[in-house]
Amino acid sequence: MxxxxxxxxxxxxxxxxxxxxxxxxxxxxxxxxxxxxxxxxxxxxxxxxxxxxxxxxxxxxxxxxxxxxxxxxxxxxxxxxxxxxxxxxxxxxxxxxxxxxxxxxxxxxxxxxxxxxxxxxxxxxxxxxxxxxxxxxxxxxxxxxxxxxxxxxxxxxxxxxxxxxxxxxxxxxxxxxxxxxxxxxxxxxxxxxxxxxxxSEPERDSFLYKLGAAAAQWQSRCSVSDELKVFDKRFPFVADIGLSTEGVRFRLNHRYDIQNISIAIQVYNKQNQICINFRNENFTTYNKVQGRWLIKSTLQPDNYLVKVQIENHQAYESVIRLSDSLF
Structure with a gap:
């Protein structure tokens, strides 16, 4: 009925x-x-x-x-x-x-x-x-x-x-x-x-990247907003991430209790060569600049595959374009 x-x-x-x-x-x-x-x-x-x-x-x-x-x-x-x-x-x-x-x-x-x-x-x-x-x-x-x-x-x-x-x-x-x-x-x-x-936008981008060719069909349906408050956000996730000629910049949502975490970040060029390989088993997600971090490495304009693991769980994977305009 x-x-x-x-x-x-x-x-x-x-x-x-x-x-x-x-x-x-x-x-x-x-x-x-x-x-x-x-x-x-x-x-x-x-x-x-x-x-x-x-x-x-x-x-x-x-x-x-x-x-x-x-x-x-x-x-x-x-x-x-x-x-x-x-x-x-x-x-x-x-x-x-x-x-x-x-x-x-x-x-x-x-x-x-x-x-x-x-x-x-x-x-x-x-x-x-x-x-x-x-x-x-x-x-x-x-x-x-x-x-x-x-x-x-x-x-x-x-x-x-x-x-x-x-x-x-x-x-x-x-x-x-x-x-x-x-x-x-x-x-x-x-x-x-x-x-x-x-x-977060990085989590949406990971989803669309993994969808592959089907991403274009679903992209308009994918939302990042607190309007409905659908998530608790008590544990770490990639809040934003991007590349510059200086390296990879990112910010993590911190744990509700501000505990340090394990994190690994890899950046690969189009030849599948690793350009950045960062790991810290006792990483703090919060600092004096609102938790924004830079892992330094000289990068040239190109497409890069970026992967992030937190506590040995995949937290982000997508291709990021570093363009000339970021000089």
Whole structure:
């Protein structure tokens, strides 16, 4: 059973107004959208496939499974459906987003996404499809309830789903933040995708570089902005990077606790010769010039392949053009 268009329009309008007048007005953008996050390599596979697919879909390419083993096995009911959220920055995302040290990974070293990509979908187009289920919390919870009609949808506690800030001891709010939308698999991106969001321009550029020839088709959909506040940004990532005749300039997002990190940067010319090979196992991401750094090396105008690893995870890979105008 599908939700009616008028019903969905009222839901979006009501919650857009309520959230826009609150303490965190950026939330006004959430009700008209749905969210699906994926690690970089899985996001690339999704684009190449053209569909979002269920965990149990035999055609799903799961190149990096970041699900917590002890959690994903709790229940199987949602494994046959595509899993979307009503909001970004869910508790699930909180535990997997970002390049972490081993001690930061609550559910094991594999259960985190160094570079996380956010697919933002048109809520009305999804919610009015046939055969869509909804849950009032994370489907891995044994307490999660599901339904597929307007009556059940009206019982979902959206004040808690969209909640930001402290919970004053009410842990039901955390559970509600993971309420899900569960359309049938596969879900064609062409029918529902609004945009693809990234934490920084370098992460967007890495995504487009790895897409290869398909990049031109998707570039206009790729956004870097805090307008929706879809990322937590608690861990390091490449915030910006560029080349000059003096070397490679870059800035990293620092960890929430300002700990030093391991970093490696390689720059290759068109002959695949390495021009810069920098590594520091105890690198500080913050300094007196807002964390901007220069690794010095004389470079000539040309195209260069630049790779960055943070904590031995790939953080950036793309070609950067150093032009004469940078002299």
């Amino acid at each position: 599908a939700l009616g268009e008028a019903f969905v329009d009222r839901h979006i309008a009501e919650w857009g107004d309520r959230l826009g007048s609150g303490v965190y007005p950026y939330r006004r953008h959430w009700p008209s959208r749905l969210f699906h996050h994926a690690p970089l390599e899985t996001a690339l596979a999704i684009i190449n496939d053209g569909h979002l697919r269920a965990r149990s879909d035999p055609q799903r390419q799961q190149l990096q499974d970041v699900a917590a083993g002890g959690v994903i096995d709790n229940r199987q009911e949602a494994h046959g459906r595509v899993r979307l959220y009503f909001r970004p920055r869910t508790p699930t995302q909180f535990h997997i987003e970002g390049i972490r040290k081993a001690a930061d990974c609550l559910y094991g070293a594999n259960a985190h996404a160094p570079v996380l990509v956010m697919f933002v979908l048109d809520a009305k187009r999804v919610l009015t499809k046939q055969d869509v289920l909804f849950s009032d919390q994370n489907m891995q919870s044994l307490n999660a309830k599901t339904g597929n009609d307007e009556k059940f949808f009206g019982t979902i506690p959206f004040a808690s789903v969209f909640h930001e800030g402290g919970i004053a001891g009410d842990h039901s709010i955390i559970a509600s933040r993971c309420a899900e939308v569960l359309p049938a698999s596969p879900l064609p991106l062409a029918e529902v995708l609004s945009s693809i969001w990234f934490r």
